[in-house]
Structures are given as structure tokens and as C-alpha cells.
Amino acid sequence: MASWADEISAIIEKNIAGFDGGETETASVGTVIAVQDGIARVYGLQDVKYLELVEFPRTGIMGMAFNLEEETVSCPILGDYTHIQEDDEVRTTGRVISVPVGDALIGRVVNPLGEPLDDKGPINTDKTRFVERIAPGVITRQAVDTPVQTGLKAIDSMIPIGRGQRELIIGDRQTGKSAIAIDTIINQKGKNLICIYVAIGQKNSTIARTVEILEQHGAMEHTIVVAASASEPAPLKYLAPYSGCAMGEEFMETGRDALIVYDDLTKHAEAYRNISLIIRRPPGREAYPGDVFYLHSRLLERAARLNKDYGGGSLTALPLIETKANDISAYIPTNVISITDGQIFLETDLFNAGIRPAINVGLSVSRVGSNAQTRAMRQVAGTLRLDLAQFRELAAFAQFASDLDKATRSRLERGQRLTEVLKQPQYSPVPVEKQVMIIYAANSGYLDDVPLDLISRWEAEFYRYMDANHPEIGQTIIEKSVNSKEKMSDELLKQLNAAIEEYKQTAAPRPNQEDQAKKAEEARKAAAQGANAAGSTTEGSTMETPAQTNQAR
Numbered sequence: 001m002a003s004w005a006d007e008i009s010a011i012i013e014k015n016i017a018g019f020d021g022g023e024t025e026t027a028s029v030g031t032v033i034a035v036q037d038g039i040a041r042v043y044g045l046q047d048v049k050y051l052e053l054v055e056f057p058r059t060g061i062m063g064m065a066f067n068l069e070e071e072t073v074s075c076p077i078l079g080d081y082t083h084i085q086e087d088d089e090v091r092t093t094g095r096v097i098s099v100p101v102g103d104a105l106i107g108r109v110v111n112p113l114g115e116p117l118d119d120k121g122p123i124n125t126d127k128t129r130f131v132e133r134i135a136p137g138v139i140t141r142q143a144v145d146t147p148v149q150t151g152l153k154a155i156d157s158m159i160p161i162g163r164g165q166r167e168l169i170i171g172d173r174q175t176g177k178s179a180i181a182i183d184t185i186i187n188q189k190g191k192n193l194i195c196i197y198v199a200i201g202q203k204n205s206t207i208a209r210t211v212e213i214l215e216q217h218g219a220m221e222h223t224i225v226v227a228a229s230a231s232e233p234a235p236l237k238y239l240a241p242y243s244g245c246a247m248g249e250e251f252m253e254t255g256r257d258a259l260i261v262y263d264d265l266t267k268h269a270e271a272y273r274n275i276s277l278i279i280r281r282p283p284g285r286e287a288y289p290g291d292v293f294y295l296h297s298r299l300l301e302r303a304a305r306l307n308k309d310y311g312g313g314s315l316t317a318l319p320l321i322e323t324k325a326n327d328i329s330a331y332i333p334t335n336v337i338s339i340t341d342g343q344i345f346l347e348t349d350l351f352n353a354g355i356r357p358a359i360n361v362g363l364s365v366s367r368v369g370s371n372a373q374t375r376a377m378r379q380v381a382g383t384l385r386l387d388l389a390q391f392r393e394l395a396a397f398a399q400f401a402s403d404l405d406k407a408t409r410s411r412l413e414r415g416q417r418l419t420e421v422l423k424q425p426q427y428s429p430v431p432v433e434k435q436v437m438i439i440y441a442a443n444s445g446y447l448d449d450v451p452l453d454l455i456s457r458w459e460a461e462f463y464r465y466m467d468a469n470h471p472e473i474g475q476t477i478i479e480k481s482v483n484s485k486e487k488m489s490d491e492l493l494k495q496l497n498a499a500i501e502e503y504k505q506t507a508a509p510r511p512n513q514e515d516q517a518k519k520a521e522e523a524r525k526a527a528a529q530g531a532n533a534a535g536s537t538t539e540g541s542t543m544e545t546p547a548q549t550n551q552a553r
Contacts, residue, residue: 030073032056040084051064054090061079063076075090078112099129100128105224110224136304144305149191153424156435164315165316167341168321170343171322182214196259197214201237251313252314262299302317361388391414438459462500462508
């Protein structure tokens with residue numbers, strides 16, 4: 001008996017000796033009472049805070065406290081909710097949901113929690129930021145006056161985007177919304193603008209293809225991709241844009257410039273609607289909860305241009321919204337239009353007609369305007385928007401007219417060539433000095449005698465000719481009218497005119513004589529067939545039918 005007693009005493013003494021009462025952890029504990037579509041309803045958790053991370057110890061999955069009710073807490077589950085069961089224990093962590101931030105994320109693909117998805121190892125950063133933060137106040141901001149060069153002629157010339165602006169890209173599906181955003185990211189190489197691409201509700205294959213395109217063009221060197229694919233639960237889709245915004249704010253508040261693309265906020269609103277209906281928040285218009293406007297306004301208000309006292313950084317937001325049948329008066333589109341500083345409206349009919357990017361000039365606007373343009377672009381493209389609007393209106397009336405006067409015909413010809421110049425293939429951004437030169441050439445009438453089917457070839461060879469023979473003109477445009485605020489001088493414009501004339505005389509592509517003869521022959525045959533058809537119709541109408549002959553007899 002003594003030996004047993006001694007052994008028990010030794011065990012107790014050992015446990016007492018190893019006890020450290022200096023630090024104790026406390027946690028509120030609750031119990032899962034129901035799980036529905038990624039939302040756990042938990043009883044308990046008395047001291048939990050809004051958006052605090054909670055842990056499900058049995059599975060190791062995390063959630064966040066989202067709806068704080070009198071007796072229960074609704075917790076969206078940030079992971080595979082099928083492993084959560086009723087009566088599972090839930091514990092608070094004391095940490096409000098946050099994501100890692102900093103330069104270590106550049107070039108990486110992460111989920112909305114900041115966890116890597118690209119098999120390139122862990123992310124080595126000790127900085128974190130809350131995903132939800134209050135937007136910068138009016139006093140900390142300054143006016144938007146520095147352009148974000150998209151590399152797209154139609155946007156940089158007519159709908160300029162400035163650093164710190166929020167410009168909506170809106171249109172039906174398959175009209176090129178994501179293409180504009182990806183082209184903009186590709187064009188930022190070497191421009192000291194860090195890009196964040198937030199993919200919400202897209203297929204994994206689509207996200208992988210986008211990352212591959214960015215890598216092919218060297219754009220992942222300045223880009224972070226935050227991916228919440230279609231297979232992810234609604235809470236992760238809801239969290240994704242806020243996580244990406246927090247990553248961008250880190251760069252903005254350290255005095256750097258960042259660009260964030262939300263692709264797209266329609267799926268974000270749908271994810272929030274799913275969560276809200278499950279936790280029984282009252283539905284409103286289109287079954288969205290009453291605070292769906294605040295959902296996007298508090299996100300987009302975080303884009304800003306800070307003044308020099310606060311670092312002088314900026315965060316530019318390009319939200320995407322998908323419409324149905326070009327209906328921009330639906331609930332979510334009108335909400336985001338009223339929040340942002342302008343919109344780029346893409347039309348299906350223009351896209352199908354081969355005008356790409358398919359921008360509707362009449363409905364698209366940038367409320368920052370020419371303040372976000374370089375001085376050179378403002379000088380050559382000042383009347384471009386008005387000229388195109390007049391051309392579209394004139395073209396609509398001209399289709400009913402058989403005979404047009406010379407002035408109307410020349411205006412239609414100029415408008416057609418301007419439209420051709422503004423077309424652009426995907427993933428081919430154009431540097432701003434080349435945009436200035438080609439738009440100047442089109443506005444000055446140098447393309448009026450070029451056939452429409454030769455415009456794209458004329459433009460491509462013009463760029464090569466200027467690079468090879470007159471590189472000083474592009475360099476002067478960059479130094480004087482892009483990097484600084486000076487107008488293009490008369491002397492520079494004379495040099496540009498002389499270079500364009502020289503190109504037209506020596507190196508510009510000309511229509512092949514055989515092609516011209518073939519087209520003339522086809523036109524002659526078509527005219528002859530039309531005349532024959534008209535003649536046969538007239539002849540047939542004058543002949544009597546047998547019934548008419550009998551009746552006459």
C-alpha cells in the first residue's frame with residue numbers, strides 16, 4: 001500500500017511542479033445547433049465580436065461571427081462546411097478577421113484568407129490588415145490628376161481613368177469586360193502600379209487561364225490574384241473583394257499606387273444575398289437585403305488618392321458588373337453606377353459587329369474627365385468623343401438617304417476611319433505616345449484616302465516606321481507632354497506632320513491593283529444582276545396570265 005501511495009504522491013507532485021499559472025487563455029464556447037448551406041447557427045459565444053474568427057476544434061475549420069442575435073450567432077464557415085455537425089464545439093479566437101499584406105504577396109495567387117493556392121510555398125510576411133476598415137476621410141484625400149494608362153485607345157482618349165478613381169466596367173456577359181481589365185493590368189508593366197485581380201465566382205479553369213495570360217505577358221511580376229472560385233462557399237466569395245482591398249490599402253498607405261479589379265461584383269452581391277436569406281435577414285427588391293447598397297459603397301469608398309501629408313499613395317478601383325439584355329436600370333447596376341466616378345458601357349451589338357472594345361460612347365463617361373489625361377492626349381483627342389457621337393447620329397440618318405452631299409459623305413468617311421482606328425486586338429496595349437500619333441493622324445485627315453480594310457495594317461506599319469525612322473518624336477511627346485504638363489509645341493506638330501507625309505509617300509501600304517480590279521468586277525456583276533432582276537420583275541408584271549386572257553375573251 002505504501003508503494004502505491006508513494007507513486008501517486010510522486011505523480012501529483014510532478015504535475016504540481018509542471019503547472020504554470022502565469023498565463024491562462026479564456027475563450028467563449030458555444031455549440032452548433034444547425035448547419036445550412038455554409039452557415040452555422042451557434043448557441044453561446046457570449047463575448048464574441050462582429051467579424052471575429054471562430055474555430056471549430058473538431059475539424060480545425062474557421063468561421064466568422066456575422067449575425068449577432070440575442071441567443072445565437074450565425075457564423076459563415078470559411079471552408080468545407082460539410083464536415084461541420086450539430087453539437088460540435090465552437091470557440092472564439094479573439095482575432096477579428098484579417099489577411100496578410102505586403103510585397104511578399106506580389107506574384108502570388110491566394111484565397112480570400114490570404115492562403116496560397118499556387119504551390120509556390122508559404123507567404124513570408126508578418127504584416128496583417130483587417131479586411132473591413134473605414135474609408136479615408138475627405139481631409140486625407142486630394143484631387144485625381146494622374147492617369148492610369150490602360151493601353152486601350154478608346155478608353156485613354158475618351159474615357160480616361162485617373163489614379164484614385166473608381167470606374168465601373170458594365171455590360172452583358174461575353175462583351176469583353178474582363179478583357180479590358182486584363183489589358184489594363186498588362187499595360188502597367190514598368191509603370192510603378194501594383195495590380196490586384198479579385199476573381200469572384202469564376203470557374204477554376206477561367207482563373208487559371210487568366211493567371212497564365214498574365215504570366216505570358218510578364219504581368220504577374222506586379223500582380224496579386226485573389227481567387228474565390230464558383231466552387232467555393234458563399235462566405236469566401238463575400239469576403240474576397242474586402243480581402244483584396246485590404247491588400248491594396250497597404251500599398252496606398254505606404255505611398256505607392258495600386259489598382260484593384262473586382263471581377264465581378266454581381267456575383268459578390270449574389271453571394272451576399274445567399275448568406276442573408278439563410279440567416280433570415282428580410283429580403284427587399286430582387287430578394288437582396290436592404291443594406292446591399294452599403295455592401296458595395298463601403299468597399300468602393302476605400303479607393304482614394306491620398307494627399308502628401310498622408311503618403312500620397314492611391315488605390316484605383318475597376319469594379320465589373322454584368323447586366324442582362326443591356327439593362328443598366330436593374331438594382332445592382334444602378335447602385336454601383338451611383339457609387340462610382342463613371343462607367344464604361346459595353347454593348348453586345350457593337351461586339352458582334354466587330355467593334356472591340358465594344359464601348360458605347362454615348363453611355364460611357366468618366367466624371368474625372370480630362371484631369372486624368374496626359375496633356376498630349378487632351379490636345380489631340382479633345383473633340384474625338386463629340387465627332388464619334390455626331391458620326392453615329394449621321395450614320396443612322398444616312399442609311400435612309402439615297403444621295404448625300406460632299407460634306408456629309410466626308411464626315412461619314414472620317415467617322416468610319418476613326419472607328420477603325422479605335423479598334424484594338426486583345427492583349428495588345430498601345431503606348432500612350434503611339435496613341436497620340438495615330439489619333440492625331442486620323443483627326444488631321446491623313447487616313448481619309450486609306451481604304452477601311454487597310455487601316456489596321458496602315459497603323460501597325462506606321463508604328464514600326466516611326467520607331468525606326470523618327471524615334472525622337474515619340475521620345476519628345478513622352479518627355480514634354482506625358483511626364484510633364486506641357487502642350488505639344490508647333491514645332492513638334494510640324495515634325496509629326498512631316499513624318500506622316502513621308503510615311504505615306506514612301507512606306508504606307510497601298511491597295512493592290514489586282515484586288516482593286518477584282519472588286520470593281522464584282523461590283524459590276526452585282527449591278528448587272530440587280531438590273532436583270534429588276535428587268536425580269538418589270539417584264540413579269542406586264543405579261544398576262546392565262547386566266548386573265550380567258551377572262552378577256
